[in-house]
Amino acid sequence: MSFDLVLYHMERFEKKRGVKFVGGEIHVVKCIDPNRWSYIEALEIVKEFKYGGEVRLWWKGSSESLYNNLRLLSDDREALNLAKYAKDNEEEVEVYMEHLPSMPEIIKCIEGVGEEAGQEHVREEEVVDQVIADEQVREEEVREEDVRE
Numbered sequence: 001m002s003f004d005l006v007l008y009h010m011e012r013f014e015k016k017r018g019v020k021f022v023g024g025e026i027h028v029v030k031c032i033d034p035n036r037w038s039y040i041e042a043l044e045i046v047k048e049f050k051y052g053g054e055v056r057l058w059w060k061g062s063s064e065s066l067y068n069n070l071r072l073l074s075d076d077r078e079a080l081n082l083a084k085y086a087k088d089n090e091e092e093v094e095v096y097m098e099h100l101p102s103m104p105e106i107i108k109c110i111e112g113v114g115e116e117a118g119q120e121h122v123r124e125e126e127v128v129d130q131v132i133a134d135e136q137v138r139e140e141e142v143r144e145e146d147v148r149e
Helices: 039-048 076-089
Strands: 004-008 013-014 017-022 024-032 057-063 069-074 092-101
Touching: 004 017, 004 076, 039 057, 039 076, 057 076, 069 076, 076 092
Parallel strands: 004 092
Antiparallel strands: 004 024, 013 017, 057 069, 057 092
């Protein structure tokens, strides 16, 4: 017997008169095979919604309240508990995706970024235009195809 999973994502938990999951989107994944269900399968469903980075998954039965009924889905043991709950109670389960803050990775590739160059590092170049006066060009240097009419 398969079970259905309701995925809540792009939301956040708020604690005001209990616990609420505010904002975001809801997607239903139908006919999940409990014999193939695992924590990795749950992460694959999350990846289908183009999520990367760190997430934490929480689950509960659809008839249960959020307050005191959320269980952390973090391994295969808990994934099997989720499937057993769905089968025993013949109801869908709700999975809530919590986004965890990620730390930026600082990569130093270029040395001296942000430093000002001192005069010892500056080289001056002098550009000299060479001008050839008309009288310096000899007639034998000018070919007929170079002459425009």
